[in-house]
Amino acid sequence: MSEKEKLIELKNVSVSFGTGKKEFTAVKNVSFDIYKNETFSLVGESGSGKTTIGRAILRINPVSRGEIYFKGQKINGKINSALDKEIIRKCQMIFQDPMASLNERAKVDYIVSEGIYNFHLYKDNAERKDKVEKVLREVGLLPEFASRFPHEFSGGQRQRIGVARALVMEPEFIVADEPISALDVSIRAQVLNLLNRLKKDRNLTYLFISHDLSVVRFISDRIAVIHNGQILELSEAEELFRHPLHPYTKALLSAVSQPDPEVEKKKKLFVYDPSVHDYSFDRPVWAEIMENHFVYGNQRELEQYRREIAQI
Secondary structure: OOOOOEEEEEEEEEEEEOOHHHOEEEEEEEEEEEEOOOEEEEEOOOOOOHHHHHHHHOOOOOOOEEEEEEOOEEOOOOOOHHHHHHHHHHEEEEOOOOOOOOOOOOOHHHHHHHHHHHHOOOOOHHHHHHHHHHHHHHOOOOHHHHHOOHHHOOHHHHHHHHHHHHHOOOOOEEEEEOOOOOOOHHHHHHHHHHHHHHHHHHOOEEEEEEOOHHHHOOOOOEEEEEEOOEEEEEEEHHHHHHOOOOHHHHHHHHOOOOOOHHHHHHOOOOOOOHHHOOOOOOOOEEEEEEOOEEEEEOHHHHHHHHHHHHOO
16 A cells, blocks of 8 residues: 555544533544545544544644645645645535535536636636536436526435536545435445446545445445544455454444345344443554554554454
């Protein structure tokens, strides 16, 4: 992995909300890299800090401590206007709820064009319309849909409009924040296949945010598991499913539905209990247990994880 080009780097990033006694730290000392042309997935329960990290990378949420880099340039805190514009153009977001993220009073033509209007990324109106038509076709929608309003579309079609709105800016990096969780099961595979195809066609890099490990298995290159703002485990996708180490990862995996009803009926759910960790004197660290497989734990736990790996 080391020879790959780093597109996004997070170094000891913390994000807090409120001040004084009401201060709440949503993300705690998080570090990871996202390589160019990969899908890096962030998985955890609701409220674990996944979306906060995505929004921090896009400069929506300010960072309390640490640094975020895009192509080697620091992008959190105060930056010059030229870099700010580059980040807005090159880093886009696909939102969770296609109902709430589209302006119901605007036609699809304006919704998709809004970014290129703001940055005047077209010579004339004919070129703008051509860009909208091309990107709608690319996401599997008809060009004549441009004259319609969002309420005239299904949830899956609305999410495709959201994808088109991001793509028209010609980004390099996209934060996909639970992009299929609000969709019917039958539509989810279509949107995942669309995202995978666009990644190849456009050389995109994704931060894919989800609470569902069964979904991210088929789209991810690497997966990070997050709980209460802390990343607990990170490895390549198949490695995480074959050899989960942290008890929280095991709990998430135990909740994944099995296609065989008999297996599903007999499976045992593993409930994560944070009190199993005694960090009062043996402080936890972030350690590489095997190549490209990292886990958070104290020395006693890390030894146990190494024994587990050795027995495989």
